Amino acid sequence: MTSAVERAQTQLRKGVLEYCVLASLRAAPAYGLELATLLGRDRVLLASEGTLYPLLSRLRTQGLVATTWQESTSGPPRRYYELTDDGHAALDAFTATWQPFRDAVDSLLEDPR
Template sequence: MYRMVPTSDIVLTQLRKGVVEYCVLACLRSGPAYGLELAERLGSDSSLLTSEGTLYPLLSRVRQQGWVTTTQVPSAVGPPRRYYEITDEGRAALETFLATWSRFTTDVRTTLES
């Protein structure tokens, strides 16, 4: 049987799957933002977001979960912008993630360094 060593892209894809939505919530803690702002914050100089095309379905999912609300705001330079704002449920989900993430990363680090 032929086995392939995963590329860094494959590993990053797997790591992103359960994390990026919480990173979006973390970005919204400081206040509402529209999609392009979030894409720039998550995509500039980081491995969290590969394209805007993956962000908008994620934003739709977290909105359906009740973790964010949206508001249309007129723009002086084009169509109205949809701003996303974290809800109390989103803050609670983020806090649960942060507590779990801390324990998880400690366990991973301990295992990898042993």
């Protein structure tokens, strides 16, 4: 049985994980495991790697990220993900709407009247 906290986390992840991935790629390209480690470090944003790779594939299909293969010194080649111009635009749009949205939610949680 899923707890109320788990249900709330799942719903919040569905809404923001895509943009957290884009934000993680803002400074530099990264490969999947790198992103999984970064996003999963506190177990809040990413519950499992199983949700990340389908999301990365969808972002690629939507043209928000581009991929390249690069050789690795410690194993097989790695697929690196990098923001496209459309990815930057999507992240900018989310950033512009996030703070007012977050502030409105915080305001209701602190004082619903």
